[in-house]
Amino acid sequence: MTATPMTTTDAGAAASAQAGTRRSGNPFAMLRRALVYVLLSIAAFVSVFPFFWMIVGTTNTSADIIRGKASFGSAFFDNAATFFTQVDALRVFWNSAVIAIVGTVLTLAISSLAGYSFEMFRSKVRERIFALLLLLLSIPFAALMVPLFVMFAQAKLVNTYVAVILPTVASIFIIFYFRQATKAFPSELRDAAKIDGLKEWQIFLYVYLPVMRSTYAAATIIIFMANWNNYLWPLIVLQTAENKTITLIVSALTSAYTPDYGMILFGTVLATLPTLIIFFLLQRRFVEGMLGAVK
Amino acid sequence: MPQARLDRREHITGWAFIAPALILLGLFMIYPIVWSLWMSFQVGKGMNLSFGGLANIERLTKDAVFQRALGNTFIFFIVQVPIMIGLALLFAVALNDSTLRFRGLFRTAIFLPCVTSLIAYSTLFKSMFATNGVVKNALMTLHLTDGPIPWLTDPFWAKILIIIAITWRWTGYNMIFYLAALQNIDRSIYEAARIDGVPAWARFRYLTIPMLKPVILFTTVISTIGTLQLFDEVQNITQGGPSDATLTLSLYIYNLTFKFMPSFGYSATVSWVIVVLVGILSFIQFLIARDRRSA
Numbered sequence A: 001m002t003a004t005p006m007t008t009t010d011a012g013a014a015a016s017a018q019a020g021t022r023r024s025g026n027p028f029a030m031l032r033r034a035l036v037y038v039l040l041s042i043a044a045f046v047s048v049f050p051f052f053w054m055i056v057g058t059t060n061t062s063a064d065i066i067r068g069k070a071s072f073g074s075a076f077f078d079n080a081a082t083f084f085t086q087v088d089a090l091r092v093f094w095n096s097a098v099i100a101i102v103g104t105v106l107t108l109a110i111s112s113l114a115g116y117s118f119e120m121f122r123s124k125v126r127e128r129i130f131a132l133l134l135l136l137l138s139i140p141f142a143a144l145m146v147p148l149f150v151m152f153a154q155a156k157l158v159n160t161y162v163a164v165i166l167p168t169v170a171s172i173f174i175i176f177y178f179r180q181a182t183k184a185f186p187s188e189l190r191d192a193a194k195i196d197g198l199k200e201w202q203i204f205l206y207v208y209l210p211v212m213r214s215t216y217a218a219a220t221i222i223i224f225m226a227n228w229n230n231y232l233w234p235l236i237v238l239q240t241a242e243n244k245t246i247t248l249i250v251s252a253l254t255s256a257y258t259p260d261y262g263m264i265l266f267g268t269v270l271a272t273l274p275t276l277i278i279f280f281l282l283q284r285r286f287v288e289g290m291l292g293a294v295k
Numbered sequence B: 001m002p003q004a005r006l007d008r009r010e011h012i013t014g015w016a017f018i019a020p021a022l023i024l025l026g027l028f029m030i031y032p033i034v035w036s037l038w039m040s041f042q043v044g045k046g047m048n049l050s051f052g053g054l055a056n057i058e059r060l061t062k063d064a065v066f067q068r069a070l071g072n073t074f075i076f077f078i079v080q081v082p083i084m085i086g087l088a089l090l091f092a093v094a095l096n097d098s099t100l101r102f103r104g105l106f107r108t109a110i111f112l113p114c115v116t117s118l119i120a121y122s123t124l125f126k127s128m129f130a131t132n133g134v135v136k137n138a139l140m141t142l143h144l145t146d147g148p149i150p151w152l153t154d155p156f157w158a159k160i161l162i163i164i165a166i167t168w169r170w171t172g173y174n175m176i177f178y179l180a181a182l183q184n185i186d187r188s189i190y191e192a193a194r195i196d197g198v199p200a201w202a203r204f205r206y207l208t209i210p211m212l213k214p215v216i217l218f219t220t221v222i223s224t225i226g227t228l229q230l231f232d233e234v235q236n237i238t239q240g241g242p243s244d245a246t247l248t249l250s251l252y253i254y255n256l257t258f259k260f261m262p263s264f265g266y267s268a269t270v271s272w273v274i275v276v277l278v279g280i281l282s283f284i285q286f287l288i289a290r291d292r293r294s295a
Helices: A008-016 A027-057 A062-066 A076-086 A089-120 A124-136 A142-154 A161-169 A172-182 A187-195 A200-211 A213-229 A232-237 A246-254 A261-281 A283-291 B008-039 B055-062 B064-095 B103-115 B118-128 B134-141 B155-184 B187-195 B200-228 B232-237 B249-259 B264-294
Strands: none
Touching: A027 A261, A027 B064, A027 B103, A027 B118, A027 B155, A062 A261, A076 A261, A089 A124, A089 A161, A089 A172, A089 A200, A089 A213, A089 A246, A089 B008, A124 A172, A124 B008, A142 A161, A142 A232, A142 B008, A142 B249, A142 B264, A161 A232, A161 B008, A172 A213, A172 B008, A187 A200, A200 A213, A200 B008, A213 A261, A213 B118, A232 A246, A232 B249, A246 A261, A246 B118, A246 B232, A261 A283, A261 B103, A261 B118, B008 B264, B055 B264, B064 B103, B064 B155, B064 B200, B064 B249, B064 B264, B103 B155, B118 B155, B118 B232, B155 B200, B155 B232, B187 B200, B200 B264, B232 B249, B249 B264
């Protein structure tokens, strides 16, 4: 590739001679096309292989997994049995579910209300506060975790669901996301509802919420996944085995001196299944939801 | 859109609706940030802290482990982020071609890693990259290596493994942002350039890249923040080892606070190093993006 940039006309003159053959039959174009397919196929294979590995792994013994056996074995029921004897699975799933569901509902309520309000009731002071929040978005969690831990320790709330959920509930990212989405909410609807005599909270609950349901669906997926998969903060505040989430348990099993991979991969499948199911059910909304923030 | 002036009632509603979020953010974000800044000037063990002036900053300059962690974090950042952004761009441009077959399939496959939790995929990678594991078998079948690569026990290869793992997990995520941005670009510009005979690489260099610049900046900043906060993967794949070769700043803070004799003041100082780095790097990235635009 030449270092000096071609001007458009140079490039045009040079290439116009072969422009007629460019569309079809050109061996270079066909070669390039083939290369694109090869590249994408390799990328797709590399992306999907670990999932295949995870499923195959649940049927193999730990020794076979370490040896790299990539075909189905017969140890599935043994692995499941080991997992269920070592892990109080019901309890662990209950912990994960409570934290993820309660956290998601609270985050949706509090952050969507704030996002709606920042967009709907603009004032100078609130705009400044919003700008400050965006600035805080880049503060790493590492800078908060020490004081947060001390705060919850002093409040005697360590090792409780409350300690895991509360700091995540007001999410700047979700507030921002709802503010962006609210820009598309027709303000005529609010005006009409006001004329009908609805109070502001009624407008939010009975007009805004139903109209914005796809925004809520996307946000639900994002928040649920973040809560379900959250690791560092729960690792710090959940200290006894009976309160740990599935994510923490899988991590703890992996860091054993001689990890039993067959059983661990069985646990990993269980831990991944809820998010995988949600993803395939709501794939389109999920992608849209992730993009909501940049549109 | 010109906004009508708010009346008094609306003004009160505006505050009432953001109040819950603001109170929670104040309590669990702003207060801990200010506190950790204050803490970073304190010395002592556990909760017996006293004001130490710049003692912690002096300790940073003498702390070989901290410098190791800082160096590792930088290596991850400088090597991994460009590779990932480059691959994501490549895949996005390839998938944006509407004549390509199996687009949806390729897109879903490459995006799929984002659905896994950081812990789940760390576990998978740890088992796949076991000394005699499936990756070694694959590499040997392809005649790329003669013997096992010490992924988990060699300082150099452990870093490579972490880089491979993060790239696997996040490339599809970045790709989605580029795909969305590409779909917003007016196709007729490309068509005109193509008819003028502008070669493919020049279209990429002089049309695609400039138009994607804001999104590239956005994803670069997000990836920078993510890499500087790297924790889950190193904690679960290598535990920061071997001999601190994959220790990151976040992991060091965690160890300082919860593993060694708790040293809250000093770990707060290390966490502020991350805050400052994120600030500086984001600022530099904004400058670069602005420079290119005016050039």
